[in-house]
Amino acid sequence: MYRLLLCCFFLILTCQPAAATVEIALSGHPPVPLTEVYQREGTSFLAVDDVLASVGLVGRWYSVEHVYKFKTPRGTAVMSPGSQFIRIGGDFIPLAHKPRFIDSRLRVAEDFVTGNLQSLIGQTVYYRNLNPVLEEEPGEEGSLDRLFAFLLSKKKSTSAAVLRGIEIDPGHGGEDSGVIGLGGIKEKAVALDAARRLEKLVKMQMGIPVYMSRDDDYALTWKKRFEPATRDDVDALISIHAQGAFSPAAKGVTLFVRPQKQESDEAAAGTKTGESLRLANALKASLAKEGLSVGDIIEAPLLPLGRGDLPAVLIELGYLSNAEDKSRLTDSQGLDQVTRALYAGLKAYADKQKEFQN
Numbered sequence: 001m002y003r004l005l006l007c008c009f010f011l012i013l014t015c016q017p018a019a020a021t022v023e024i025a026l027s028g029h030p031p032v033p034l035t036e037v038y039q040r041e042g043t044s045f046l047a048v049d050d051v052l053a054s055v056g057l058v059g060r061w062y063s064v065e066h067v068y069k070f071k072t073p074r075g076t077a078v079m080s081p082g083s084q085f086i087r088i089g090g091d092f093i094p095l096a097h098k099p100r101f102i103d104s105r106l107r108v109a110e111d112f113v114t115g116n117l118q119s120l121i122g123q124t125v126y127y128r129n130l131n132p133v134l135e136e137e138p139g140e141e142g143s144l145d146r147l148f149a150f151l152l153s154k155k156k157s158t159s160a161a162v163l164r165g166i167e168i169d170p171g172h173g174g175e176d177s178g179v180i181g182l183g184g185i186k187e188k189a190v191a192l193d194a195a196r197r198l199e200k201l202v203k204m205q206m207g208i209p210v211y212m213s214r215d216d217d218y219a220l221t222w223k224k225r226f227e228p229a230t231r232d233d234v235d236a237l238i239s240i241h242a243q244g245a246f247s248p249a250a251k252g253v254t255l256f257v258r259p260q261k262q263e264s265d266e267a268a269a270g271t272k273t274g275e276s277l278r279l280a281n282a283l284k285a286s287l288a289k290e291g292l293s294v295g296d297i298i299e300a301p302l303l304p305l306g307r308g309d310l311p312a313v314l315i316e317l318g319y320l321s322n323a324e325d326k327s328r329l330t331d332s333q334g335l336d337q338v339t340r341a342l343y344a345g346l347k348a349y350a351d352k353q354k355e356f357q358n
């Protein structure tokens, strides 16, 4: 299962157990699960002792000095609760969240693992949160459900053109880097770069509006992320990600759609799920035609796909842990090749739908 490490995913399975778990691993090592996960400030906090142990480091709390020290290849690192910095010698490394004592253990936010830790030990750290905090704004309780209810009732006008507009959703953003791959490349940056190129192609060549969930490097609530999809003229959602795996050999594009509905309730709500699959098939065909390796289309209940009837496909553009994929996704020509293929797939899907209407 780790070959297909969906560490960037917000896997929301209805049958998911309530216990929060994260996994941390160094390249070539089996992942270490941590089960003590505290949700604070809209993120997950982990015991610093557990985090360090998972990558072979040791540290301890000095109660008199009121600091926590641990040895790294760069020297002894010092952190303290309430301080926004880690100190190594004369260097001060900023932390996105201050460490804090929760249940009598010093804990760090998960961005310590995905950001600071990698630079401290000088190698890639894979991190996967199986139960991430849903970034709902305070007082928004239930609003995501209402949003999905809205998407579920979204009806496409049969008289209008098939694709009147689309939402492109570059995954992650801001403090949420997504996967961190070879050379420290961040998934959020790759996703945004690819999304912008696709946006441009669709606007220029299809002449339809494109709504981006984000157009820069900032975090989004789920509500904000899906907001463009609720527009009346949005007829498809494309979510763009890239993934990482423990095995450097894992590579290629992967497409995800919502789980297919059972035949029995096809009449009620199944048709649009079929649309998602049709869109995914069109994208897959054009990616393959462009010479990119594409795996099977996977049906999974991923939150970024929403839960409504809007045709939606989540694309993992490749593995940032694989040298070949990584160089394609960090190269302008490589990204153009991928986005050209995505555009061609989208166009083929739209043309096919027009045929059906005529």
Ligand SMILES: [Zn+2]
Pocket (backbone or CB within 6 Å): 007, 008, 009, 171, 172, 178, 179, 187, 241, 242
């Ligand atoms: Zn992702």
